Amino acid sequence: MDSTRFKNKVVFVSGAGSGIGNAAAKRITAEGGMVVCGLLDESQRPAIGNLDGHVIDVARAESWDEVLGRIVARHGGLDALVNCAAILRSGAIEETALATWDEVIAVNLTGSFLGCQKAWPHLKRRGGGAIVNLSSLNGIRGLARAVAYATSKGGIVAMTMTLALEGARDKIRVNCICPGTIDTPMVAAAYRRSTDPAAAAQAAADRHPVGRVGTPDEVAALIAYLASDEAQFMTGQAIALDGGRSIDGGKSAR
Ligand code: NAP
Numbered sequence: 001m002d003s004t005r006f007k008n009k010v011v012f013v014s015g016a017g018s019g020i021g022n023a024a025a026k027r028i029t030a031e032g033g034m035v036v037c038g039l040l041d042e043s044q045r046p047a048i049g050n051l052d053g054h055v056i057d058v059a060r061a062e063s064w065d066e067v068l069g070r071i072v073a074r075h076g077g078l079d080a081l082v083n084c085a086a087i088l089r090s091g092a093i094e095e096t097a098l099a100t101w102d103e104v105i106a107v108n109l110t111g112s113f114l115g116c117q118k119a120w121p122h123l124k125r126r127g128g129g130a131i132v133n134l135s136s137l138n139g140i141r142g143l144a145r146a147v148a149y150a151t152s153k154g155g156i157v158a159m160t161m162t163l164a165l166e167g168a169r170d171k172i173r174v175n176c177i178c179p180g181t182i183d184t185p186m187v188a189a190a191y192r193r194s195t196d197p198a199a200a201a202q203a204a205a206d207r208h209p210v211g212r213v214g215t216p217d218e219v220a221a222l223i224a225y226l227a228s229d230e231a232q233f234m235t236g237q238a239i240a241l242d243g244g245r246s247i248d249g250g251k252s253a254r
Helices: 019-030 042-048 061-075 098-125 137-141 147-170 185-193 197-206 216-227
Strands: 010-013 034-039 052-055 080-083 129-134 172-179 238-241
Touching: 010 019, 010 061, 019 034, 019 042, 019 080, 019 216, 034 042, 034 061, 042 052, 052 061, 061 098, 080 098, 080 216, 098 129, 098 147, 098 172, 129 147, 129 216, 137 147, 137 172, 137 238, 147 172, 147 238, 172 216, 185 197, 216 238
Parallel strands: 010 034, 010 080, 034 052, 080 129, 129 172, 172 238
Antiparallel strands: none
16 A cells, blocks of 8 residues: 555545545555545544544435535535435336435435536636546346346446547546445345345355455455546546456356
8 A cells, every 4th residue: 555645635425434435545545645535524523533523415406515515615626526325225227216316316326426526616626636436336237126226337438438528638537336246334224124134145255256246345446446546548448347247147166
């Protein structure tokens, strides 16, 4: 780990109160970055220790204006945005209420769109910057019985590629990560909702050729790379980080 890679860089991470966002915030801080954490509510504050944290509802434009305004006033600008905040709601097409669809699209897709849109002028003002969006393997492969979630994640891939084209001349790079299953509170909650949580966890591990699910730290390492100046030539990519699952037709090679 390079403790100076993010020296003099201001980075905002949404969804930093848990899981992948939390690991990314800590990783970028350890690499010398000035990280500002987006929290859903005050109950998440203990998870970020002494890092700077602000409550934000990513689905609300005014919430982004307020928080980014505070960041720029306090730290002088913004160099990178990591869009991690999201919710997972299951449901096949015939079971998905319009309200559920709207909720998932609002948080996952509109929330990421608003982050990109609101961060854009600040990144431009710095002469460029980086955005890392969290898609999912489900965003490129689909996920039966999770139509709203998978669709929101597919939208993030298209948005990432579009914004990479729009931002290239302004040196704004936009990439997204498509993780397989990662051991986070979001996934733990999904296991708990199943009839046999232990079997669900084992099945998730078995779906990955490497025989296990990923860790938040493994995703955080890729987030940090993509957000850093080392990734200057990489933009518009949707990178699978999945223990080989995407090349295995969804079946473990073990
Ligand atoms: P997580 O631990 O649930 O983190 C997501 C965070 O976003 C939570 O702290 C959540 O708060 C927060 N959040 C929810 N709604 C919000 C809102 N409206 N405004 C602000 N924050 C909000 O899940 P994770 O697994 O780390 O997920 C991080 C990202 O990776 C997500 O985009 C997810 O879709 C993606 N991803 C995860 C996996 C996986 O297997 N874990 C796989 C592929 C992609 P609450 O906890 O209170 O809801």
